[in-house]
Amino acid sequence: MIEIKNLSVLYEGNTEESLSDVNLSFQKEDFICVLGKSGAGKSTFIRCINGLQKPTSGEILLDGNTITNASEDELRKIRREMGMIFQHFNLIPRLSVLQNVLTGTFGYRPSFKNLIGWFSAEELEFAKSVIAEVGLSEMMDRRVEQLSGGQKQRVGIARALIQQPNVLLGDEPVASLDPGTSNRIFTLLKEMHERHGLLTVINVHDIELAKRYATRIVALKDGKVIFDGLPQDFTEAEYQETYESQSQDYFFGAEI
Ligand SMILES: Nc1ncnc2c1ncn2[C@@H]1O[C@H](COP(=O)(O)OP(=O)(O)OP(=O)(O)O)[C@@H](O)[C@H]1O
Numbered sequence: 276m277i278e279i280k281n282l283s284v285l286y287e288g289n290t291e292e293s294l295s296d297v298n299l300s301f302q303k304e305d306f307i308c309v310l311g312k313s314g315a316g317k318s319t320f321i322r323c324i325n326g327l328q329k330p331t332s333g334e335i336l337l338d339g340n341t342i343t344n345a346s347e348d349e350l351r352k353i354r355r356e357m358g359m360i361f362q363h364f365n366l367i368p369r370l371s372v373l374q375n376v377l378t379g380t381f382g383y384r385p386s387f388k389n390l391i392g393w394f395s396a397e398e399l400e401f402a403k404s405v406i407a408e409v410g411l412s413e414m415m416d417r418r419v420e421q422l423s424g425g426q427k428q429r430v431g432i433a434r435a436l437i438q439q440p441n442v443l444l445g446d447e448p449v450a451s452l453d454p455g456t457s458n459r460i461f462t463l464l465k466e467m468h469e470r471h472g473l474l475t476v477i478n479v480h481d482i483e484l485a486k487r488y489a490t491r492i493v494a495l496k497d498g499k500v501i502f503d504g505l506p507q508d509f510t511e512a513e514y515q516e517t518y519e520s521q522s523q524d525y526f527f528g529a530e531i
Pocket residue numbers: 286287289293311312313314315316317318319320
């Protein structure tokens with residue numbers, strides 16, 4: 276579904292590549308957690324997939340169509356296929372849950388409709404159904420600034436779902452949340468992955484979450500893929516190589 280071929284990124288002014296000859300192939304069934312210490316290249320990787328960052332060399336294909344060399348018009352279509360969730364949610368604080376979720380349709384509606392804020396009855400119904408899916412029906416009209424972090428991320432997920440994407444990308448979506456809330460958000464993401472057949476690729480710092488929820492782990496170090504495999508095969512040795520430090524025993528001592 277997504278093919279990543281010889282992907283490299285060298286930012287202007289840097290001497291070291293931030294991604295270096297990355298080759299990966301992702302399928303619809305994958306729920307991928309991307310691990311790596313700070314600066315390993317995780318955000319750059321996600322930004323390349325959704326076309327926000329142009330690689331220095333290499334190519335990314337979505338269902339056989341180039342993302343890397345797409346025109347602005349093609350890129351707009353490709354981005355509609357890809358929902359994105361963020362660490363800091365990127366919501367509009369003074370708008371309601373419903374209004375924020377509806378902004379997820381802006382990429383594919385005529386701009387005059389966005390300007391006057393006109394939505395059809397079907398669009399409103401669909402927005403309400405995705406809000407129900409993330410468990411926020413009771414809060415539909417509440418301003419987003421009044422919500423907790425976990426609730427805000429649920430709005431972020433609903434805003435991605437309203438696009439009816441085939442791919443969901445997340446750049447550290449739980450980094451600002453406590454462990455219990457992070458687990459609940461991952462449970463929701465896994466449900467959405469299974470229910471909607473969404474290829475999911477998420478950067479995460481928390482290895483425990485990755486081991487619990489991912490169907491596949493990709494680890495980056497200095498811009499290179501150093502592990503691509505099943506969560507159970509990401510053991511102490513892989514942890515040490517990825518983070519250059521020893522893991523806490525409980526990660527590997529117990530079944531998680
Ligand atoms: N716009 C940029 N210009 C120059 N260098 C950049 C830019 N963005 C990232 N880098 C560099 O690229 C490398 C990878 O950064 P990236 O943000 O992709 O890593 P990361 O794994 O997501 O880190 P973190 O977990 O801290 O967010 C780092 O060395 C970083 O300094």
